[in-house]
Amino acid sequence: MRFFTVFTSLVFLLNFTGFTQKVQYPQGYFRNPMGIPMELTANFGELRTHHWHMGLDIRTQAKENLPVYAAASGYIAAIGVRPLSFGRFIIIQHPNGLSTLYAHLNDFAPAIEAYVTQKQYEQESWAVELKFTPDQFPVSKGTFIAYSGNTGGSAGPHLHFEIIDTKTDRRLNPLLFGFSLPDEVPPVIKGLALYNRSRSVNGQSPRPVALKKSKEGYTLLAGNTFITDLNQISFALQTFDQVSGSTNPNGVYSATLRVDGETQLAFILDSIDYEQTGYINAHIDYRHKxxxxxxxxxxxxxxxxxxxxYHLIKNDGVIRLKDTLAHQIEISVQDANGNESVLQFDIKTNNPWQGLAANPAKLPTKEPTHFTPQTAVKLKKPDFELDFPAMGLYDSLPIYYRRDLFPLLPNAITARHQVNDPSTPVHLDFEVRFKPEKKIAPELKNKVVVQRSFGSVKKTKLATWKGEWISAKFDDFGYFQAFVDTVPPLVNLTGKGDTINVSALSRISFTPTDNFGVIKSFRAELNGQWVRFTNDKGRTWVYRFDERCPYGTHQLQVTVEDLAGNQTTRSWWIKRSPYRPPVKKVIKKKRRK
Incomplete structure (x- = not known):
């Protein structure tokens, strides 16, 4: 076994001939964290909403509660319990400078589960983030640490597994660590699109180029030469990878663009930084998706x-066609096992590029007209302002602003203002500010919320007062409006009578609702003592009966609070006793005489 104790945090090691050199990681140091053969439902670098997938999703035979094992020796450095996201997870730190993460778990190993439960009751919080020293929970390679599950943001039973550079917190591609995962299937190139790069890509629709596959690789469906009127172009690729024995579409490992044999641009997914994963929205055609x-x-x-x-960039990957000659395009796509697919064709223009045209003199304007990546924008109206940061967008965009003229809703205190629409991705938070149209009583100022909406999608933030103006920060364009929220959330428990018999149940659950859709906190007490309700999927709070609720009659009190601080408290008496299923009456048939 080759073992490297020094690791690079470089994402890309490419030379200028286009040959890909993989970062050297320890081979065989980590074992399969499951006790079954490794099969994947998702790989490293797969495209997701607002992020790249940063680990492997390992199949668990469509079951929960399979044993999960430490991939190498070390110690449990962190445990988390969160709504959505990873759900229940463990991070193990290893002596070689790497850590491993195991997510969407059900119960932890008994000693770990008991410790986590103790801390949850001490903190009176189901959601916890716990750190550990090396002597608390040391593990050996193959130590049982938890059961697989479907907790958090998981949509089906599986184990999410990551390898992390402990010092930098970068996620490394686990497929480069020598796991036994046979793969002789090259990536699939399903589509190619063309973009006019004499202007912003924002607002453009991809111009599809039809392809066909042959024994030699991929080429154009109609001939080998693509003729265009454009002279500044870029390409985008619809591509995915598969592994032997599976039709599941996964992410590709690398892609390289060459023009006339010269590398223009390449990307290779050896590692990803969590702080930068939002840049996936610049990597894809966000609007089209x-x-x-x-x-x-x-x-x-x-x-x-x-x-x-992207790395090895020439002209940002934009191709400028300066003559009417045919130029050879080659796009190669690889998976982590080195399987490769290649698309080749020629391109020519009948409208050669003459160089950058001089920008016409622009008359000064009172208000900015465009968002641009390099410039901060301040939009000021009599009752609405917007502060948009530099590098908040990936390409330029005309500013669209509109103020609704409709009468205000009873609880609205400002008009509804629109800034563009969410088909353009935003990378950094921006601030919106309003001047209320109604006088707000001092005792209601902490009840003001700001809602961003577009269609059925809504996001609500608690407002911050800045003098006589209201402000909030968002990360998507759309409609913005401020409201006073004095309506408390609703919470109910199914059952009738003064005392609800729950003997036939293994658990009880609540799904509180709120007029603005945000539940800030949920607290349950059994006989005056905090009791742990889980909130795994973010909407429903669940208590599975345990030793803290023995047989007998108990008082259950639930307090729910929304974003504006409105509270609802309700109490019930619940009764538990050994459950005896009702006896079915047997009706004897009368004998015929």
Missing amino acids: QQGGAYYQHLSALPGEGGVA
Whole structure:
């Protein structure tokens, strides 16, 4: 076994001939964290909403509660219990400078589970983030640590597994660590799209280029030469990978664009930084995906991309056709096992590029007209203001602003203001400010919320007062409006009478509702003592009966609070006793005489 104790945090090691050199990681140091053969439902770098997938999703035979084992020796450094996200997870730190993460778990190993439960009751919080010293929970390679599950943001039983550079917190591609995962299937190139790069990609629709596959690789469906009127172009690729024995579409490992044999741009997914994963929205055609289309991955760097996804860049990957000659395009796509697919064709233009045109003199304007990646924007209206940061967008965008003229709703205190729409991705939070149209009583100022909406999608934030103005921060365009929220949330328990018999149940649950859709806190007490309700999927709070609720009659009190601080407290008497299923009456048939 080759073992490297020094690791690089470089994402890409490429030379200028286009040959890909993989980062060297220890081979065989980590074992399969499951006790069954490794099969994947998702790999490292797969495209997700607002992020790249940063680990492996390992199949658990469509079951929960399979044993999960430490992939190498070390100690449990952290445990988390969260709504959505990873759900219940463990991080193990190893002596070689790496850590491993195991997520969407059900119960932890008994000693760990008991410790976590103790801390939850001490903190009176189901959601906890716990740190450990090396002597608390040391593990050996193959130590049982937990049962697999479907907790958090998981949509089906599986184990999410990550390998982390402990010092930098970068996620490393586990497929480069020598796991036994046979793969002789090359990536699939399903589509190619063309973009006009003489202007912003924002607002453009991809121009599809039909492809066909042959024994030699991929080429154009109609001939070998693509003729265009454009002279500044870029490409985007619809592509995915598969492994032997599976039809599941996974993410590709790398792609390289060459023009006339010269590398223009390449990306390779050896590692990803959590702080930079949002740049995936600059890597894909976000608008096309938002409108129900497939993922197209840009083979060019947008002006506000941030230098995360692409390396070996020439002209940002934008191809400028300066003559009417045919130029050879080659796009190669690889998986982590080195399987490769290649697309080749020629391109020519009948409208050669003449160089950058001089920008016409612009008349000064009172208000900014465009968002641009490099410039902060301040939009000021009599009753609405917007502060948009530099590098908040990936490409330029005309500013669209509109103020509704409709009468205010009873609880609204400002008009509804629109800034663009959410088909354009936003990378950094921006601030919106309002001047209320109604006088707000001092005791209601802490009840003001700001809602961003577009269609059925809504996001609500608690307002901050700045003098006589209201402010809040958001990360999507749309409609913005401020309201006073004095309506408490609702919470109910199914049952009749003064005392509810729960003997036939193994658990009780609550799904509180609120007029603005945000439950800030939930607290339950059994006979005056805090009791642990889980909130795994973010909407429903569940208590599974345990030794803290023995047989007998108990008082259960629940307090729910919304974003504006409105509270609802309700109490019930619940009765538990050994459950005896009702005896079915047997009706004897009368004998015929």
